[in-house]
Amino acid sequence: MIAFHPVEAAFSAVECAQLVEIARAAPTRDAGLVRAGRDHNLRRADLVWVDDLPETDWVMDRLIALVREANRALFDFDLQDFGESPQIARYGAEREGHFGWHSDIGDSPLAARRKLTLVTQLSEDVAYKGGTLEVWMNANVSTAPLKQGTAVLFPSFALHRVQPVTQGERFSLTVWAHGPAFR
Numbered sequence: 001m002i003a004f005h006p007v008e009a010a011f012s013a014v015e016c017a018q019l020v021e022i023a024r025a026a027p028t029r030d031a032g033l034v035r036a037g038r039d040h041n042l043r044r045a046d047l048v049w050v051d052d053l054p055e056t057d058w059v060m061d062r063l064i065a066l067v068r069e070a071n072r073a074l075f076d077f078d079l080q081d082f083g084e085s086p087q088i089a090r091y092g093a094e095r096e097g098h099f100g101w102h103s104d105i106g107d108s109p110l111a112a113r114r115k116l117t118l119v120t121q122l123s124e125d126v127a128y129k130g131g132t133l134e135v136w137m138n139a140n141v142s143t144a145p146l147k148q149g150t151a152v153l154f155p156s157f158a159l160h161r162v163q164p165v166t167q168g169e170r171f172s173l174t175v176w177a178h179g180p181a182f183r
Contacts, residue, residue: 003135003142003154005070010151011062011173016122020171022056023048023088031089031099042100045162046092050173051085059086059173067118067177070153077115077155079177084110086175088122091131091165098164101136104156104176113178114156120173124148128168135160157182 011019028046050056063086071077091097104114119133125146133144133152136159144152154160156176 001137001155002074003137003140003158004144004152005074005154006145007066007070007151007153008145008147009149010066010120011122011149013124013148016120016148016171019056019059019088019173020122022053023090023171026053028090042102044091044095044097045099046090046097048088049085050088053088060175063118063173063175066151067116067153067175070118071116071177075116075153075155077177077179079115079179081178082175083113083178084176086173089172089174090169091128091162091172092169093128093130093165093167096164096166097131097162097170099162101159101161103159110178112181114176115179115182116153116177117156117158117160118151118153118175118177119144120151121146121148122171122173123169128170129166130163131165131170132163133160133172134163 026048031045031047
């Protein structure tokens, strides 16, 4: 199985900039973990939920289309719904924003049903240093493309991380597709 499937230009530069500006204007929450846990050694980021943002109805339609196409072509998972709102995360250098090695399948009722993760790069690659998304699959670590607007899709059980941001800030858009448990 591949580490991840990249989709270049999933969002245009204008759309990415629009989402970043909308997210900047919204109240943020300190990123937590499943079941409202907090561990700043594992994750340091600020979050906004797309469902809470104005003028973003179009975002979910785009994400659904991207997941549908990738799942049909590559993964063939039994996907049933999107039970969680997409989130925009900001990883800032002032806090060495990062997310340590983890999988997206957790022990909450929703997180247990996550099957496919989609992460879209909203920032321009020159806007920050560090902050790379790495996916560990098949005993290999692969680095996701940094090009603005690129979406990467991978199984939610895959270990992955965001390296600490050392300069500037990185914005990303994440959503999960849900289905019955893997067998």
